[in-house]
Amino acid sequence: MASIEMRNIVKQYGDGFPAVNDVSLDIADGEFMILVGPSGCGKSTLLRMIVGLEDITSGDMVIGGKRVNDLAPRDRNLSMVFQNYALYPHMTVFENIAFPLRLSKMPDDEVRRRVTEASDVLELKEHLDRKPANLSGGQRQRVAMGRAIVRQAEAFLFDEPLSNLDAKLRGQMRTEISRLQRRLGITTVYVTHDQTEAMTLGDRVCVLRKGKIQQVASPRELYEQPVNLFVAGFIGSPPMNFLPATPRGDRLETPFGDIALDQKRAAAVAGHELLLVGIRPEYFEDASLVDEAKRPVGSIFKARVDVTEWLGDSQFAYIPYEAPESIQQHLRELSRELDSEELRTQAIVSIDATSRIREGREAEFWLDSRKVHVFDPETGENLT
Numbered sequence: 001m002a003s004i005e006m007r008n009i010v011k012q013y014g015d016g017f018p019a020v021n022d023v024s025l026d027i028a029d030g031e032f033m034i035l036v037g038p039s040g041c042g043k044s045t046l047l048r049m050i051v052g053l054e055d056i057t058s059g060d061m062v063i064g065g066k067r068v069n070d071l072a073p074r075d076r077n078l079s080m081v082f083q084n085y086a087l088y089p090h091m092t093v094f095e096n097i098a099f100p101l102r103l104s105k106m107p108d109d110e111v112r113r114r115v116t117e118a119s120d121v122l123e124l125k126e127h128l129d130r131k132p133a134n135l136s137g138g139q140r141q142r143v144a145m146g147r148a149i150v151r152q153a154e155a156f157l158f159d160e161p162l163s164n165l166d167a168k169l170r171g172q173m174r175t176e177i178s179r180l181q182r183r184l185g186i187t188t189v190y191v192t193h194d195q196t197e198a199m200t201l202g203d204r205v206c207v208l209r210k211g212k213i214q215q216v217a218s219p220r221e222l223y224e225q226p227v228n229l230f231v232a233g234f235i236g237s238p239p240m241n242f243l244p245a246t247p248r249g250d251r252l253e254t255p256f257g258d259i260a261l262d263q264k265r266a267a268a269v270a271g272h273e274l275l276l277v278g279i280r281p282e283y284f285e286d287a288s289l290v291d292e293a294k295r296p297v298g299s300i301f302k303a304r305v306d307v308t309e310w311l312g313d314s315q316f317a318y319i320p321y322e323a324p325e326s327i328q329q330h331l332r333e334l335s336r337e338l339d340s341e342e343l344r345t346q347a348i349v350s351i352d353a354t355s356r357i358r359e360g361r362e363a364e365f366w367l368d369s370r371k372v373h374v375f376d377p378e379t380g381e382n383l384t
């Protein structure tokens, strides 16, 4: 196993702007790192440069302490797990796992020993004589990983391995990959555009935009402390609400009422005119259901509810609002870039399933003011 260090990595195709633009990232030995971002952000290119399938324009790629820029893929001892697992249909599970060892002309008894060991770890022992067609999706995934283990690869690399599967199977495979990675403790780099995969699988997540790193952090930190509008809008489903907000001393005026700011937030927004306040749907509660003790740390929003959606354990309420044209323009750009239709000028509120709020009526929501984020709409920076 090995650490992967990237130092100022650049990939330039032709003379447009770089597909990967000065990326420096350290992946620790045994770590599960996710590369995530919308289509075209450069995540596959970065992965292909780690494996050696793509030349590096400038910068250093260091694997296990060794600079590998000029090493051919086969000499990097990494294992790429493909979307379709690349299993040979006419070979048994045993032979599929043994394949890389056969290629290296390893003696028979050593091949047998290694395949048996891998199939033990992967719980494939009973299936060694089967063909891939007679395996479940999860078992096929394990065979693909078995190949990587027998080779004693330094790291696993995944490029959107679940994108062809239906939602249910995707969920199962996610759990499977996560369990295996933890059990094997092999350094893993996993590319996806799916924020759910990013949030549930990785130790850390690297969010990319137009070839540049936006933030590298644990899933929790990304969710709770996004550094900018892009990360805030990308992570979370339904997405964070962005409302126009004007600072007035220790308060922020918004279309639904004022938000009280603590000292830190008030200082951060001082001197600004029009801002965007970021509020996750679950920061709201139905005001009539909030404990008296909690009320003072929050703000009250009054709004007319357009549509509600009841989900059993919670419900969503949709609240349209007007935003100045300059703000609408920022939101349109962001939703285009994130390919998210939901970032329109309506707020989404997630509240308790027992709430009696009604469509078409005024409702009062309590908002936990300690959690709101305030963004500069021009730079996208999170000021809080």
Ligand code: ATP
Pocket: 013, 014, 019, 037, 038, 039, 040, 041, 042, 043, 044, 045, 046, 193
């Ligand atoms: P997706 O999720 O759509 O695969 P991605 O984030 O993996 O996107 P890349 O495939 O890494 O993005 O592409 C990054 C940028 O580099 C894109 O603008 C893409 O058009 C460009 N690009 C990728 N491969 C080539 C190539 N062989 N020649 C020219 N441009 C390329």
